[in-house]
Amino acid sequence: MALTMLNELLIEDPSPPVLLYQVSKTAKLDTLNYQSCFMQSVFAHFPEILFIHRTYNPRGKVLYTFLVDGPRVQLEGHLARAVYFAIPAKEDAEGLAQMFQVFKKFNPAWERVCTILVDPYFLPLPTLAMEFPTAEVLPSAFHICKFLQGKFYQLSLEQPVERVLLTSLQSTMCSATAGNLRKLYTLLSNCIPPDQLPKLHSYWLLNDRIWLAHRWRSRAESSRYFQGLEVTTRVLSQFFGTTPSVEQGMTSLLRYMQQNSGDKASFSLGLSPQSSCAPSDVSPQSPKVEQLVEACIQHSLNTICTGPAAQLCLGELAVVQKSVHLIGSGSEKVNIQILEDTHRVQPQPPASCSCYFNQAFHLPCRHILAMLSARRQVLQPDMLPPQWTEGCAASLDDILGSKWSETLDKHLAVTLLTQEVGQLLQHCSQEEFERRYSTLRELADNWIGPYEQVQL
Known part of the structure; x- marks a missing residue:
């Protein structure tokens, strides 16, 4: 029921979002990615x-909220700086690596x-790095x-001492100079019992x-920065942190965001929610329309292709039906991404990828x-090479035997490996x-051989 509410809420969104989620055997939400x-x-x-x-909820599930930060960010609104859930x-x-990917x-x-700010007890630092x-x-x-x-509250200090520490902390956070941080460090050393002082990790104050x-x-x-984050984290806790149902909590949070959309943030960016969508977008088709379109594609495959060709393509269509895909249109080519490496599609007949x-x-x-x-189109005969059209081939073995090239197989394998190695080299340190x-x-x-140096 909660997942149905979540989907209905997204359909109402005038600017279609990215939503990926998985459910368990008991129909409980296991993973979610929203933007x-x-x-x-x-x-x-x-x-x-x-x-x-x-933000943790009573079931032990955790909501990761990504927000933008820094001098250039001048956005107003409780969740205006939130960019990903x-x-x-x-x-x-493994779970966090998949989320970041x-x-x-x-x-x-x-x-x-360039910089990622986290809470001090963020343990999966190696995964993040x-x-x-x-x-x-x-x-x-x-x-x-x-x-x-x-x-400070947990230590049950005397009220005057607690008040001095809280006031000094607030003042230092609003003017975090090296001198003020050193003064706060000294104050903690003098006011906190020695056996409790290590628990405060006061050395953080000296890390410039x-x-x-x-x-x-x-x-x-x-x-304003601290007040804004305080309100933001309280909103997250109110909707997600106090609700046992993950689905209900996310539905309430997203509804709150829709009802409190950041007009000021849009104005600062020179964008509107309707026009701010990036070139890559998720097709806003309803489930019934999508099923009808895919049924038509399946019919066109069976009509135009040979039996073996249709069998191969229907396997590919099954992947499409179970996946979420991004489509970015260019002048002559279309970039298609199905939660895997991006590939470029040439839609003009004969279609290629x-x-x-x-x-x-x-x-x-x-x-x-x-x-x-996504375009609500079906396969056309001119999108196929002649050898794959109905009546041109007798069996799958004949087709594979006539079209398969060991040289092409090796070339494609080497090309894919080269691209992967190239991407890894681009994103590693100089060392x-x-x-x-x-x-x-x-x-x-x-x-x-040792006598001929290969040019890399």
């Missing part, structure tokens, strides 16, 4: 500093992230402030790198079929690049 077109546009404008906040299946390395798939600007290799991960000033506030990411704000800006399946068999692949489904390049250099020279 509206406006949220995607905000991140594309301000990707340099990413702020990650975690995600609920991982488990908060382990989905985020990166939908947000090409992730490569421009692996997925964002060029970004610096730091504890956020806001989370440190909230942590110290909580510790943490505060450089916050120090650029004026006192007034710092005050850069993926392995289409290059090997010259048949409509899952990406071409996804394009047809790692030199190490990997040296390994490739040695491998290539060994293959060719």
Whole structure:
């Protein structure tokens, strides 16, 4: 019921969002990834500093909220800076890696992230560092402030001492100079019992790198910044953190966002929710229309193609039916992404795609079929090579035997491997690049021989 409400809420959204979720055998929400077109546009404008906040609900599920941060971000509204919501299946390395990878798939600007601010107890730092290799991960000033506030209350200090510490903390956070931080550190050392002091991790106050990411704000800006994050985290806790039902909590949160859409944020960006959608978008078809379109595609495959060809293509269509895909249109080509590597589709007859399946068999692949489904079109005879049309081939073995090329197979395999290696080399550090390049250099020279150096 809650999932139905969630889907209905998204259908009402005038700017179709990205929504991916998985349910368990008991119809409970296991994973969720959500991003509206406006949220995607905000991140594309301000990707340099990413702020990650975690909210736990009574069931133990955790909501990851990604927010933009930094000097350039001047957005008003409780959740105007929120650019992504995600609920991982488990908060382990595998679950979080999958969550970050989905985020990166939908947000090409992730490569421009320079700094990621997290809470001090964010344990999966290795996973975060692996997925964002060029970004610096730091504890956020806001989370440190909230942590110290909580510790002051837990210690049951005398009221005058507690009041002095809270006032000093608030003043220091609004003017986080090295001198003020040192004074607060000294105050903690004098006021907190020695056996309790290590629990406060007061050494954070002396880590200047943490505060450089916050120090650029004026006192007034710092005050507004902390107040804004306080309201944002309370809203998240109100809707998600206090509701046992994950589905109900997310539905309430998204409805709140729709009812309190950031007009001021849109004005600051020069965007409107309707026009701020990035080129990549999710097709806003209703389930009934989508099923009808796919049924028509299936009928056209059976009508136009040979039996074996239809059998292969229907397997690709099954992937489309079970997947969520992004489609970005260009002047002559269409970029199709089905939660995997991006491939380029040439829609003009005969349709072609850069993926392995289409290059090997010259048949409509899952990406071409996804394009047809999104455009509510069906397969046309001129989109197929003649040898695949009805009546031209007797069996699957005949077709595969006549079309399969061992040379092409090797070429495609090498091409895909080369692209993957190239992407890995682009996103690693200089030290790692030199190490990997040296390994490739040695491998290539060994293959060719010691007397001829291979040009890489």
